[in-house]
Amino acid sequence: MKRLGIAVYPGHASMEENIKYIELAAKYGFTRIFTCLLSVEGNKEKILSEFKETLRVAKNKNMQVVADVSPKVFNEIGISYSDLSFFKKMGAYGIRLDMGFTGNEESIMTYNNEDLFIELNISNGTKYIENIMSYKPNVDKLMGCHNFYPHRYTGLNYKHFIKCSKQFKNLGIRTAAFINSKAATFGPWPLNEGLCTLEMHREMDIESQAKHLFVTGLIDDVIIANAFASEEELKALSKMDKDMLAFKVELINNIPEIEKNIVLNEPHFNRGDVSDYVIRSTQSRVKYKEHEFLPFNTPDIKRGDIIIDTSLYGHYAGELQIALKDMKNSGRTNIVGKILEKDLFLLDYVEPWQKFKFTK
Numbered sequence: 210m211k212r213l214g215i216a217v218y219p220g221h222a223s224m225e226e227n228i229k230y231i232e233l234a235a236k237y238g239f240t241r242i243f244t245c246l247l248s249v250e251g252n253k254e255k256i257l258s259e260f261k262e263t264l265r266v267a268k269n270k271n272m273q274v275v276a277d278v279s280p281k282v283f284n285e286i287g288i289s290y291s292d293l294s295f296f297k298k299m300g301a302y303g304i305r306l307d308m309g310f311t312g313n314e315e316s317i318m319t320y321n322n323e324d325l326f327i328e329l330n331i332s333n334g335t336k337y338i339e340n341i342m343s344y345k346p347n348v349d350k351l352m353g354c355h356n357f358y359p360h361r362y363t364g365l366n367y368k369h370f371i372k373c374s375k376q377f378k379n380l381g382i383r384t385a386a387f388i389n390s391k392a393a394t395f396g397p398w399p400l401n402e403g404l405c406t407l408e409m410h411r412e413m414d415i416e417s418q419a420k421h422l423f424v425t426g427l428i429d430d431v432i433i434a435n436a437f438a439s440e441e442e443l444k445a446l447s448k449m450d451k452d453m454l455a456f457k458v459e460l461i462n463n464i465p466e467i468e469k470n471i472v473l474n475e476p477h478f479n480r481g482d483v484s485d486y487v488i489r490s491t492q493s494r495v496k497y498k499e500h501e502f503l504p505f506n507t508p509d510i511k512r513g514d515i516i517i518d519t520s521l522y523g524h525y526a527g528e529l530q531i532a533l534k535d536m537k538n539s540g541r542t543n544i545v546g547k548i549l550e551k552d553l554f555l556l557d558y559v560e561p562w563q564k565f566k567f568t569k
Contacts, residue, residue, distance in 0.1 A: 211423060211451035214241025214385070214432035215443075218397050219259040222436065227259075228266050230437050235270035237447035241385070242267050243305075243354075243432050245277040245397040246286075257299070264300030273302035275328050275354070277397075280310060290314045297323035305354055306330060309337060316344035319351055328352040331384060332365060332406070334373045338380065353377035355406040357387040357434040359398050364408030374427035385430035388418035390442050393435035404434035414551045415442045416449055416457075424454050424558045454555060454565045456531075458515060460546035467500055468517055468545045471529055472567050481561045487516075487530040488559050494518070494527035502526045506543050510536040513548040513556065515567070531556065 215234045217227040231242065244260070264274050276296060288295045296304050303326030309315055318327045327346075329338060331353040338353070355373070358364040365373075370386075377384050389405040396404045403411040410418040415438070422428040433442075449455065460469060477490040502519040510516060510532045520526040521541035531548065533556055538544075546567075548556070559565060 210429075212241050212430045213239045213419075213446055213451075214243060214430055215239055215438065216243040216245075216387075216396070216432060216434050216436055217263060218245060218395070218436060219263055221395055221397065224259045224263060226437070227263050231263070231267050231270060231272065233440060234438075234443055235272055237443045239443065239447070240272055241430055241432060242272050242274040243277065243387075243434070244274060246282050261299050268300055274300065275303040275305050275326070275352075276301050277305045277307050279306065279308040281308075290318050293318065293321045293323050293325050296325055302326060303328050303352065307356075309341075312337075312340035313344045315341045316346040319347040321350075324350075326350055326352050328354050328385075329377075329382075330354065330356060331373050331377055331386075332356040332370075334369060334376070338376055338382075342380065348380070348382065352383045352385070354385040354430075354432075355387060357389075357396070357404045357406055358408070359396055359400040359402060359404050361402040361411060362408060364405055364411060367407060367409060370407055371425065371427065374425070378427045383429045384427060385432055386422050386428045387432050387434035388415060388422065389435050390415055390433050390438035392439035392442060393433070393437055396435045401435070406434075416445050417551045417555070419446055419449060419451075420454060420552070420555060421558070423451050424555060450566070454559065454563070455568050456552050456555065456565065457549040458546045458567045458569060459549060460515075460569065461506060461544065464545050465505070467497060468502075468543065471497070471517060471527065472515060472545060473569070475529075476564070477529065477566060478562055478564045479559050483561050484533075486534050486536060487532055488556070488565075490529040490531075493529050494525060497527040498524075500527060502543070504540060504543060506545070507538050507540045508544060509538050510542070510544065511547070513550075513553045514544050515546040515548065516542045517545050518542050531559075 305328035386406040389403045471493045480489045514532040518525040
């Protein structure tokens, strides 16, 4: 099951603000929380006390909290990798190792008596996970999570992201990555130029970021890294289909009812014998083979246009296609709508046989 999450940063916002944010996210079905012990400064006793209270509220809302730590934090707090009771008492569901140990320690930690999950850093692309696996960990207690990057132009490139994600996903380990909110104003560090895993997401609409991560098939949990996302953003993400790619579309005025129903209500999947020019959804031509599809809007075709063939195309009549390239229109194909600009890039991620849908 794919999940959505938020991040809270005790010490960077008041406890009351963080609790209010948790309650709002829970209202919209968010079930994960990322928090950070790496950036804790000042009165540690006070901050850790606030951590406990914040995490208590999260637990009451059935939200799972993973705290970001490192060997340095272990030393500062005075705890050992062989005794994780401190994090259990704090109310954590798991801990994320931003920087790891030697591999054996991580393996030992997966057998902790507190039943905590151990989340590993996915983003480095080294043999780190293979090293841990050589020490025979309890894989059921392992998770993976990418980094986020507050400095513009330092986020991961897509090719490296895919390589790193596959290292974990191929082992059956649950994965997570970060997106950023345009409404949010801070993260765990003083710098704030957005806070995302993939650099290409930095200026992107939050819903498109999440769709992109899910459509890769390599990410299970998507977490908003900066705080506080707006209620509008939380709501948009909660309504999004996490299992099927849904293109946001604009239909033409006065679209006929049959064509409108084909776009919005019929099931769609890309044919296996794929084309460079169009994504083809062919089941509608079977269902509506007795219907006469007349030409009514046949200008030249642009990338992202949603098109339905007319009866002038014979047995292709009623077939829905999405244009991948600009093309000449023979006059036998109706343009019935278009994919919104923010979702156009997602066309490149539709695989053979992949299911998809459209939402207005």
